[in-house]
Amino acid sequence: MNRPVVGREQDAAESDRMDLKDWRARALEFEGEVGRAIVGQERAIRLLVIAVFARGHVLLEGDVGVGKTTLLRAVAHALGGSYERVEGTIDLMPSDMIYYTFLNEDGKPRVEPGPVLRHGSDLSVFFFNEINRARPQVHSLLLRLMAERSITAFNTEHFFPHVLVFADRNRIEREETFELPAAARDRFLMEVSIGSPTDDESRRALLFETRFHDVDQLIGALKEGVIDYRQINALAKIIQSSVVVSPAIEKYTLDLWKAVRDPAAANVSIPGVDMTRLVAGGASPRGMSYLIRAARVSAWLAGREMVVPEDIRDIFYECMAHRIFLSPVYELRREELVRSLIDQIFASVPAP
Numbered sequence: 120m121n122r123p124v125v126g127r128e129q130d131a132a133e134s135d136r137m138d139l140k141d142w143r144a145r146a147l148e149f150e151g152e153v154g155r156a157i158v159g160q161e162r163a164i165r166l167l168v169i170a171v172f173a174r175g176h177v178l179l180e181g182d183v184g185v186g187k188t189t190l191l192r193a194v195a196h197a198l199g200g201s202y203e204r205v206e207g208t209i210d211l212m213p214s215d216m217i218y219y220t221f222l223n224e225d226g227k228p229r230v231e232p233g234p235v236l237r238h239g240s241d242l243s244v245f246f247f248n249e250i251n252r253a254r255p256q257v258h259s260l261l262l263r264l265m266a267e268r269s270i271t272a273f274n275t276e277h278f279f280p281h282v283l284v285f286a287d288r289n290r291i292e293r294e295e296t297f298e299l300p301a302a303a304r305d306r307f308l309m310e311v312s313i314g315s316p317t318d319d320e321s322r323r324a325l326l327f328e329t330r331f332h333d334v335d336q337l338i339g340a341l342k343e344g345v346i347d348y349r350q351i352n353a354l355a356k357i358i359q360s361s362v363v364v365s366p367a368i369e370k371y372t373l374d375l376w377k378a379v380r381d382p383a384a385a386n387v388s389i390p391g392v393d394m395t396r397l398v399a400g401g402a403s404p405r406g407m408s409y410l411i412r413a414a415r416v417s418a419w420l421a422g423r424e425m426v427v428p429e430d431i432r433d434i435f436y437e438c439m440a441h442r443i444f445l446s447p448v449y450e451l452r453r454e455e456l457v458r459s460l461i462d463q464i465f466a467s468v469p470a471p
């Protein structure tokens with residue numbers, strides 16, 4: 120089979136062209152390199168790799184000190200682009216993301232680019248920590264950055280074609296927080312949970328292997344630019360147009376979608392739950408199309424040229440859970456109920 124070829128985004132030199140199989144080998148090398156810095160997070164790393172090649176932004180969920188920053192710095196390093204981290208605080212203003220002012224040594228006011236503008240179009244990983252501590256005005260700026268990969272500043276439109284936004288929501292200290300609006304949440308491809316490793320060997324390594332105690336050294340030891348971040352947009356398009364979704368998988372996905380929107384009509388039940396009231400909304404068309412985008416990448420990473428039901432099921436929870444709205448009465452049991460809902464849907468919707 121003659122596979123499509125991909126060159127650099129701007130300079131498609133013949134020598135740089137590779138087919139999808141070679142790209143897959145590089146993607147797996149990229150995954151392996153990130154895995155050298157992070158222990159016990161194989162699934163989270165795979166999901167992030169899927170997001171990178173699906174060009175989707177990611178919400179991160181997890182405690183403090185579980186390696187989120189290390190993981191994202193490793194991703195940026197292995198992609199070769201720039202990394203930036205911003206802390207969400209209640210007094211953070213949108214302008215703080217764009218520029219900062221100070222007096223120079225001569226006492227004259229100076230304006231310098233802030234975290235978003237500083238790296239120009241090289242920005243590849245933008246980590247917004249505790250995003251729900253920032254005000255809605257900041258969320259809107261982020262929404263624009265995510266949706267259009269551009270912002271307007273100083274009367275100029277700045278483009279960030281390679282940027283992926285990763286945002287962490289602080290779920291524990293909820294006071295003084297602003298929940299992300301649904302429109303912003305829906306623009307994230309997936310929400311990935313990062314936990315503490317549970318196996319003894321990973322825990323032992325984290326505590327006693329000194330390389331895990333110095334993040335700069337840990338990241339510096341990784342191979343830089345295993346995959347060129349400037350080539351991924353073009354590659355992502357080729358993956359999407361090459362990996363096949365059969366009519367049977369199309370029907371399966373549509374049936375799953377129907378069941379999420381109206382579980383009662385699909386005969387899905389959870390003991391003690393009124394299925395006619397459980398789901399209040401969500402599961403947008405954007406969300407479902409992101410799911411398919413991610414499933415195609417998942418199939419490609421597994422060495423297949425077509426999507427199988429497992430590709431859909433494997434990433435369904437991470438792609439859909441953050442965009443399913445429950446009735447307020449069920450919201451407190453959200454995690455448990457959304458998991459059961461998805462499990463029950465898989466059990467009742469026949470797979471091809």
Ligand SMILES: Nc1ncnc2c1ncn2[C@@H]1O[C@H](COP(=O)(O)OP(=O)(O)OP(=O)(O)O)[C@@H](O)[C@H]1O
Pocket residue numbers: 156157158159160182183184185186187188189190248316325331332333334337
């Ligand atoms: N799974 C892990 N693999 C590798 N290193 C880890 C892991 N979990 C924690 N660490 C180590 O713990 C320290 C803290 O990690 P890091 O700063 O990345 O966490 P974080 O989740 O971003 O924390 P915070 O939310 O407080 O910023 C680092 O030295 C890091 O190397």
